[in-house]
Amino acid sequence: MTKFLVSAEEMEPIALGGAFLGTGGGGDPHIGKLMAQAAIARHGPVRVIDAEEVDDDALCVPVCMMGAPTVMVEKLPRGDEAREALHQLETFLGKKADALICIEAGGLNSTIPFAVAAATGLPLIDGDGMGRAFPELQMVSFTMHGISATPMVIADEKGNSSVINAISNQWTERLARAQTVQMGGAALVALYPMDGAQMKKGLLRNTLSLIREIGETIAAERKLNRNPAEALLSRLGGRRLFSARVIDIERRTTGGFARGKALLKGMDGDQGRHFTVEFQNEFLIARDSEGRALATTPDLICALDADGGLPITTEQLRYGLAVSFIGLPCDRQWRSQAGLDLVGPGYFGYEQRFVPVESPGETA
Amino acid sequence: MTKFLVSAEEMEPIALGGAFLGTGGGGDPHIGKLMAQAAIARHGPVRVIDAEEVDDDALCVPVCMMGAPTVMVEKLPRGDEAREALHQLETFLGKKADALICIEAGGLNSTIPFAVAAATGLPLIDGDGMGRAFPELQMVSFTMHGISATPMVIADEKGNSSVINAISNQWTERLARAQTVQMGGAALVALYPMDGAQMKKGLLRNTLSLIREIGETIAAERKLNRNPAEALLSRLGGRRLFSARVIDIERRTTGGFARGKALLKGMDGDQGRHFTVEFQNEFLIARDSEGRALATTPDLICALDADGGLPITTEQLRYGLAVSFIGLPCDRQWRSQAGLDLVGPGYFGYEQRFVPVESPGETA
Incomplete structure (x- = not known):
């Protein structure tokens, strides 16, 4: 059926x-x-x-x-x-x-x-x-x-x-x-x-139902000239991480990955603060300027253009871009030891331990 | 049968x-x-x-x-x-x-x-x-x-x-x-x-018959304390290229090949002359010091230890080793244009044209 x-x-x-x-x-x-x-x-x-x-x-x-x-x-x-x-x-x-x-x-x-x-x-x-x-x-x-x-x-x-x-x-x-x-x-x-x-x-x-619903939510909010972040959070759970503007970005392609790190300067409610986001193809770790992990792989770190509300890929990150970052809990299978061995921060070469997006704050 | x-x-x-x-x-x-x-x-x-x-x-x-x-x-x-x-x-x-x-x-x-x-x-x-x-x-x-x-x-x-x-x-x-x-x-x-x-x-x-016969010839000549070069030439045709001692060798591994070049100093009848042999896994071009090609791929450049009479691989080439080089004509299919396109000097990146081992002497 x-x-x-x-x-x-x-x-x-x-x-x-x-x-x-x-x-x-x-x-x-x-x-x-x-x-x-x-x-x-x-x-x-x-x-x-x-x-x-x-x-x-x-x-x-x-x-x-x-x-x-x-x-x-x-x-x-x-x-x-x-x-x-x-x-x-x-x-x-x-x-x-x-x-x-x-x-x-x-x-x-x-x-x-x-x-x-x-x-x-x-x-x-x-x-x-x-x-x-x-x-x-x-x-x-x-x-x-x-x-x-x-x-x-x-x-x-x-x-x-x-x-x-x-x-x-x-x-x-x-x-x-x-x-x-x-x-x-x-x-x-x-x-x-x-x-x-x-x-x-x-x-x-x-x-598939979920991505369709997310897509519909983003489209509907954009029609109303609203950033979809709030609507997505109320539908998906998870947590607003921060809104910030890219002030520096470094990229390198090693081992077949597009690796890099973006430095961002807080805006709106986050003014006066700084953040970093590390990525290897996907966003993997988001931190504040004190080094506290706000979200870590395998939890989802999703990015929306703070102006237009469209999803942002790591390739699209560029100086001056304003981004809203949202953290979502991953499927609970990924939080098992076997799951973390496959896709946790350690597999990607980071010393950072996994910290659930709902209880962040651990330093590296 | x-x-x-x-x-x-x-x-x-x-x-x-x-x-x-x-x-x-x-x-x-x-x-x-x-x-x-x-x-x-x-x-x-x-x-x-x-x-x-x-x-x-x-x-x-x-x-x-x-x-x-x-x-x-x-x-x-x-x-x-x-x-x-x-x-x-x-x-x-x-x-x-x-x-x-x-x-x-x-x-x-x-x-x-x-x-x-x-x-x-x-x-x-x-x-x-x-x-x-x-x-x-x-x-x-x-x-x-x-x-x-x-x-x-x-x-x-x-x-x-x-x-x-x-x-x-x-x-x-x-x-x-x-x-x-x-x-x-x-x-x-x-x-x-x-x-x-x-x-x-x-x-x-x-x-397979041929390699068995070559192996038997080498073994028989070695038993008689003779270098097998002469016996092999009279069986296989081809041409004695030179006998010489390795005086310098350069190696590099690039593009998955063991590439290199040996400089040799003539001995016996070749005293006073110098030679180079270029290789990429196999010996590909032998030249005299005037740059004249004595043998080129796909013709065979075979090496025997001048003392023991055993075949020498490119890895075994080392300073001081005395080597007898023999050139043999390849199968005539390899000398067609299609054959040379597949395995001629040009395929291996050399500017040298193919010169048949029986009529050598062209410079690079």
Whole structure:
């Protein structure tokens, strides 16, 4: 049974909500939105279904982009690489997929699966593996539930592809990342093939409904010339972190990450204070000038343009920009030791311990 | 019908001949010899068969190591990775292999296929794809005959593997090389699956017989305390280039190659002259001190220790070592324009044109 139908027009709030839950990374969902809209115009709307509706032995497959989202703006996908990756995975498994999954509910990968769902006629399950965006492929709830990322298919726009079989999801990341680089920095993949029973254990539920609602909220508030921050907080819980203007930003690309740190000067109620935000693709740690952590990964640090109210990515940070930062608690699975080992501050190389966004204040 | 049988003992001349035809690269066949001897001791001798005996629809598969041969001395293969790669390729193709092929007739890859042949009971076809050693996987006669390197399986000792499908053999090289690096610098592969009819078109014939004969000649001459250079020249044709002592050597590892240049001072009949030898894994260009090319890739530049008579690899070159250099004409396929495009001096970044070893003397 269909939970909701997504038309070309309804991709707008989904892309907007995906940009917000991308926590500054995951890529701008714009290209994925255009791909989805073209596919929906041609094949009809996408059916989003509830996880509980899926049979335990149904084959469920996440499809997504891997690599630097910034690359895809210049190296446009041909459009059918993700379908080709899915098709090759089906051939390898000798079984047809019954439903598709979004690997992440933030950024580019919250829109690309809609394009594949429209083109194949397969339903998309309401949920994802992150509840936000993260940069590496093992950083999903599925890993914590013992679901293997492989067999995985990676395909590029030229016609090259590989079927990877690896001994761990971390090894899958290494082997797939190296090929992504050779393929020009971005590739389309189908991975974590799982049955319905596994999916019901591992999936973070209802995140597609959530990003649609977030997108609708942002759009409605912007129409009223209001910054959406307050409305989002009252809907999502979480905490206003600060509003501030960027006064310095340093960036470096190391180890395949876009790393950096922004220094901000408080405005509105935060006048006279300073803040820093550290990022590696996504925003990972927000601090005040005394070094107290206000929010840390895996909790979500989301940014809105303080003037226009639109979500801000780390690439868009620039001198003089006024930003409202909001902290949201992550899915509670990420706060377990296994979750923090996968995506906590330590994995990203910070000495900072995880401090829940609802009880901040610990210094580094 | 078996052309000849290879026992554990007969792996000795094969390894020796493989080291000679490795033209300084391709890796020391020692590890592969030990693997083959262990497999033969357990499963019995290896049958080498003539290409003409193979049915046109038989599945023929080269198996080999990919990566830096120097790595395999420290990161010993588990022993069954190549068999695992072959097995996965058979599964992917839905067809069992009927015969194995050596991808190169020089270096490590002239011995590893004997280990796989012994363990699987499959015959090895008398021939190879290079007639020597080359560093990249598209550098085989099969490429010139339009035979695709993919589907190709790459496997490591930990249990990771991939099935690659690429749009060209050059793309296969790129994608497989990137994974080899991630896998720790060396991996085992099964590639260029071809039918008997394709094999008969593409294979360079009788190179396994040749390396065995070269190895036997070297061993026999060494027993008589004679340098094997003269006996090899009278058997193989080609030309004595010079005998000289290394007086300087520069090495650098760039672009995944062990590049370098040796400066040598003539001895015996070459006293008073100087020479240079440039290498990238293999010896690629030998010149006299006036800059005249004496031999150039794809012709073979083979080196023997002037004292002990054993083949010398580029890694073994060191100050003070006395070396006899021999130039041999390559298979005539390599001298076509397509062959020179694949493996001529230009591909390796040299401005030098190819000059046949039998009519040397052109300056750079």
